[in-house]
Amino acid sequence: xxxAVILRxxxxxxxxxxxxxxxxxxxxxxxxxxxxxxxxxxxxGLVRQYSLCPLPEFAGRYLIGVLREPGSRGGSxxxxxxxxxxxxxxxxxxxxxxxxAGARRSLLFAGGIGITPLLAMAEHLAVRGQVFTLHYCVRSxxxxxxxxxxxxxxxxxxxxxxxxxxxxxxKLDLDQALGQPEPATHLYVCGPAGFMDWVLAGARALGxxxxxxxxxxxxxxxxxxxxxxxxELRLARSGRTLQVPVGMRVIDVLADAxxxxxxSCEQGVCGTCLTRVxxxxxxxxDVFLTEEERSRNDCFTPCCxxxxxxxxxVDL
Amino acid sequence: MKYLMNEWYAxxxxxxxxxxxxxxxxxxxxxxMFRGESGQAVALHDRCPHRFAPLHKGKVIGDALRCPYxxxxxxxxxxxxxxxxxxxxxxxxxxxTALPLAERDGIVWLWFGDQPADESRIRRWPEFSDADQWxxxxxxxxxxxxxALVADNLLDLxxxxxxxxNLATPGFNQRTQYSMEQDGETxxxxxxxxxxxxxxxxxMAYGDQAPQQVDHRSIVRWQAPSxxxxxxxxxxxxxxxxxGPTTLQAHLVTPTLPGQCHYFWKMARDFQRxxxxxxxxxxxxxxxxxxxxxxxxxxxxxRYMGGQTLEQLRPVLLPTDSASVRARRVxxxxxxRQAAT
Numbered sequence: 001x002x003x004a005v006i007l008r009x010x011x012x013x014x015x016x017x018x019x020x021x022x023x024x025x026x027x028x029x030x031x032x033x034x035x036x037x038x039x040x041x042x043x044x045g046l047v048r049q050y051s052l053c054p055l056p057e058f059a060g061r062y063l064i065g066v067l068r069e070p071g072s073r074g075g076s077x078x079x080x081x082x083x084x085x086x087x088x089x090x091x092x093x094x095x096x097x098x099x100x101a102g103a104r105r106s107l108l109f110a111g112g113i114g115i116t117p118l119l120a121m122a123e124h125l126a127v128r129g130q131v132f133t134l135h136y137c138v139r140s141x142x143x144x145x146x147x148x149x150x151x152x153x154x155x156x157x158x159x160x161x162x163x164x165x166x167x168x169x170x171k172l173d174l175d176q177a178l179g180q181p182e183p184a185t186h187l188y189v190c191g192p193a194g195f196m197d198w199v200l201a202g203a204r205a206l207g208x209x210x211x212x213x214x215x216x217x218x219x220x221x222x223x224x225x226x227x228x229x230x231x232e233l234r235l236a237r238s239g240r241t242l243q244v245p246v247g248m249r250v251i252d253v254l255a256d257a258x259x260x261x262x263x264s265c266e267q268g269v270c271g272t273c274l275t276r277v278x279x280x281x282x283x284x285x286d287v288f289l290t291e292e293e294r295s296r297n298d299c300f301t302p303c304c305x306x307x308x309x310x311x312x313x314v315d316l
Numbered sequence: 317m318k319y320l321m322n323e324w325y326a327x328x329x330x331x332x333x334x335x336x337x338x339x340x341x342x343x344x345x346x347x348x349m350f351r352g353e354s355g356q357a358v359a360l361h362d363r364c365p366h367r368f369a370p371l372h373k374g375k376v377i378g379d380a381l382r383c384p385y386x387x388x389x390x391x392x393x394x395x396x397x398x399x400x401x402x403x404x405x406x407x408x409x410x411x412x413t414a415l416p417l418a419e420r421d422g423i424v425w426l427w428f429g430d431q432p433a434d435e436s437r438i439r440r441w442p443e444f445s446d447a448d449q450w451x452x453x454x455x456x457x458x459x460x461x462x463x464a465l466v467a468d469n470l471l472d473l474x475x476x477x478x479x480x481x482n483l484a485t486p487g488f489n490q491r492t493q494y495s496m497e498q499d500g501e502t503x504x505x506x507x508x509x510x511x512x513x514x515x516x517x518x519x520m521a522y523g524d525q526a527p528q529q530v531d532h533r534s535i536v537r538w539q540a541p542s543x544x545x546x547x548x549x550x551x552x553x554x555x556x557x558x559x560g561p562t563t564l565q566a567h568l569v570t571p572t573l574p575g576q577c578h579y580f581w582k583m584a585r586d587f588q589r590x591x592x593x594x595x596x597x598x599x600x601x602x603x604x605x606x607x608x609x610x611x612x613x614x615x616x617x618x619r620y621m622g623g624q625t626l627e628q629l630r631p632v633l634l635p636t637d638s639a640s641v642r643a644r645r646v647x648x649x650x651x652x653r654q655a656a657t
Binding site for chain 1: 499630633634635637638641645
């Protein structure tokens with residue numbers, strides 16, 4: 001976890017703010033590749049993922065774009081309330097949306113706030129003289145974040161801006177934009193789920209192979225909305241029910257109840273304590289399980305993980 | 317099967333192959349490699365099909381290898397191309413197994429699998445053949461330890477503070493921001509140390525103008541079976557990583573016999589270019605660190621493990637082990653998939 005500070009908060013479009021972040025101790029933040037995101041840890045245990053799109057001269061600092069979603073469960077509203085000078089804790093950058101190596105041409109499709117990772121990718125490609133086109137779709141020109149940066153910058157010639165309420169001529173003709181799939185052409189899409197599904201379905205209908213389709217959903221992992229809450233632990237074998245209060249680990253609650261689960265690292269690295277989950281949704285806080293294993297929700301590490309559901313039924 | 321079969325394994329460097337046959341036992345198969353007069357590199361099972369003599373003790377004649385015992389000659393594809401006895405008739409069975417061999421980026425790769433060898437799957441280091449931008453040094457050594465222990469060592473660079481005085485500075489683990497991620501079947505370990513006292517190695521990179529402090533990054537990208545791509549570089553504090561000296565490295569670990577492996581490393585650098593004396597010094601520094609610091613530690617570790625696996629011995633693990641744990645799990649999943657097919 002890195003202590004960061006907001007250097008600048010700027011309104012970029014209707015409902016969208018950008019935040020420039022630096023390390024609180026004045027050192028450089030870790031380098032990252034285009035497409036990478038960070039976890040932002042907010043008060044109350046909220047964790048949100050934001051893609052990084054700093055200007056190239058921002059070495060050691062980050063820029064994130066945040067859409068305010070009043071209907072959501074609070075992360076974006078809490079972010080928008082922050083001001084320059086406020087501190088926040090962030091994770092190291094991770095990249096689940098990397099540019100494919102050896103691509104001859106790249107097609108980037110951004111819907112709304114989905115522009116952030118694609119903006120970083122487009123600028124990266126432009127600097128290296130790579131062939132690409134960025135399609136950026138927004139509801140109205142008032143909703144277009146980073147418009148000037150795109151139009152006036154290195155990627156301007158390769159960017160196509162599409163506004164829903166604009167004239168028909170500038171709207172995105174998806175089939176034409178996609179064209180027939182070619183072996184070394186890669187497609188990247190990020191935005192609202194409906195937009196992404198539309199682009200991906202269009203590409204698949206034209207016969208694009210899956211290996212050339214790259215996508216980043218903004219769906220947060222399961223732990224996103226989990227404050228450090230209390231929950232109930234039911235032990236299926238004995239039928240006992242234990243309460244896991246705030247601030248206490250599952251293994252400690254089990255130990256107090258006389259149930260010994262073997263542990264080793266006690267921080268979610270080794271998987272020694274892996275326990276089968278029969279019902280309920282774990283809040284995975286380990287690094288042992290892969291993303292795929294986490295999503296099955298059929299086991300968890302009681303040394304560090306908790307529950308998202310009010311009750312967790314385990315095979316103990 | 318304890319090895320992942322349908323993958324490319326590093327067997328050596330291109331410049332090791334010539335008219336002198338080279339024997340290396342890889343995946344428990346004794347393999348003889350040579351480069352015939354036409355320049356073609358060949359890898360053969362090192363056993364003559366006639367009386368099972370070791371072919372590597374023979375002599376390269378043209379593009380074929382002559383058995384040191386009765387003079388049968390074997391060429392590319394493992395077929396006998398010459399029989400010096402009697403009328404010289406070549407029996408159909410006079411054939412040794414040839415292993416698919418490919419050379420990329422100065423590295424010799426071998427394929428032991430039963431599926432067709434797919435050269436597009438060879439992991440690439442284009443920098444190694446880009447002499448306009450990069451200079452390279454390389455080295456290798458046998459290690460008396462399971463190959464996975466060597467990969468573990470590379471995925472957890474926190475050991476550098478204690479084992480490698482030239483490559484790290486005191487207390488650097490406390491200042492390291494470590495993270496692990498998995499991208500498909502690639503496991504990535506990142507270490508970031510902003511405003512870090514410069515290491516001796518990178519002070520050498522700068523020469524006389526070395527800054528006292530730098531931002532230091534090391535990024536390790538593991539892929540099965542045991543190939544690791546390392547990017548280790550520094551830059552002036554707060555400056556883009558592209559500005560400072562960078563090394564891009566291949567670390568390739570190939571099992572030989574049970575409990576033994578062969579470790580190949582190759583490093584491209586973008587600093588102190590076209591300087592053969594510097595290359596010699598750098599090669600000696602790196603090879604010495606691996607040979608006199610890592611190797612004895614890994615071998616001692618292996619001896620104390622006494623043939624038991626890491627899983628059986630249940631080590632206490634630290635957060636910086638998360639990448640090696642993940643890499644071992646990916647490898648295990650691949651082995652299970654292999655067993656199922």
